[in-house]
Amino acid sequence: MLKEERQQTILKIVNEEHKVIASDLSKRLSVSEDTIRRDLKELDNQGLINRVHSGALRVGPPVMDFSIRQNISNEIKTNLAQKAMDFIKEGMVILIDGGTTNLQFIHQIPINFHATVITNSPPIAIALASHQNIEVIMIGGTLFKQSLVNLGIDTVEALNTMRADLYIMGIYNIDSQLGISVPSLSEALVKRKMTTISNEILGMVTADKLDTVSNQIVCPSNNLTYLITESVNKEVKNMYGQQGIHVID
Numbered sequence: 001m002l003k004e005e006r007q008q009t010i011l012k013i014v015n016e017e018h019k020v021i022a023s024d025l026s027k028r029l030s031v032s033e034d035t036i037r038r039d040l041k042e043l044d045n046q047g048l049i050n051r052v053h054s055g056a057l058r059v060g061p062p063v064m065d066f067s068i069r070q071n072i073s074n075e076i077k078t079n080l081a082q083k084a085m086d087f088i089k090e091g092m093v094i095l096i097d098g099g100t101t102n103l104q105f106i107h108q109i110p111i112n113f114h115a116t117v118i119t120n121s122p123p124i125a126i127a128l129a130s131h132q133n134i135e136v137i138m139i140g141g142t143l144f145k146q147s148l149v150n151l152g153i154d155t156v157e158a159l160n161t162m163r164a165d166l167y168i169m170g171i172y173n174i175d176s177q178l179g180i181s182v183p184s185l186s187e188a189l190v191k192r193k194m195t196t197i198s199n200e201i202l203g204m205v206t207a208d209k210l211d212t213v214s215n216q217i218v219c220p221s222n223n224l225t226y227l228i229t230e231s232v233n234k235e236v237k238n239m240y241g242q243q244g245i246h247v248i249d
Helices: 003-017 020-031 033-045 074-087 099-107 123-125 153-159 185-196 233-241
Strands: 019-021 050-051 053-059 091-095 116-117 135-139 141-145 149-151 164-168 173-175 179-182 198-205 217-219 226-229 247-248
Touching: 003 019, 003 020, 003 033, 003 050, 003 053, 019 020, 020 033, 020 053, 033 050, 033 053, 033 173, 074 198, 074 226, 091 099, 091 141, 099 123, 099 198, 123 135, 123 247, 135 179, 149 185, 164 185, 179 185, 185 198, 185 217, 233 247
Parallel strands: 091 116, 091 164, 116 135, 164 198, 198 226, 226 247
Antiparallel strands: 019 053, 050 053, 141 149, 173 179, 179 217
């Protein structure tokens, strides 16, 4: 098998199976592990996979501005948001950060719902302006324009005085072994702080984010209490369920 053909085969396997182990690929393709490692390095350099220790993960969705992401997979995001409604109750303190799926969740909340919402996301705060029975606590900081969330030391310090019943975490990437991750260090620090002040954590994840990784690790995936996602195969569901996460698909 020529190198180009072998690398295309590797890429196909990664995209279908989400992750691969170098030693397993070596046996499946009848080449040395050194050859597989070189292939994985080249594919990683081309941005086609994410090389990790002992193997590789598929590449997650591209990092795009909030305004662009708002117009992608809206029907799927709305479906996830509707499922998440089962986990909120009247009188709750809900912490919610940025993300277009999280914004869809806000749009599902009944207009007469009673709760307190803490957020560092201006779009989410604005979307709640018409909910007269929801107290909105807006956390300040430096606006990260790509994601439209406030970040920085001021954001983290404000969270020190707060406690939430439920944190609805916007998720860029999640892998059962490597954890939840984001491209930005400052966003990782804020999300990490949010996990420490919340009794339960819920993540709504489109299927293209499962088994992918970014540069900055927020926390282990089993920090999630609930993982709401699209219909996935039984193996993926069990992988997260075995970590004690309640998986809803």
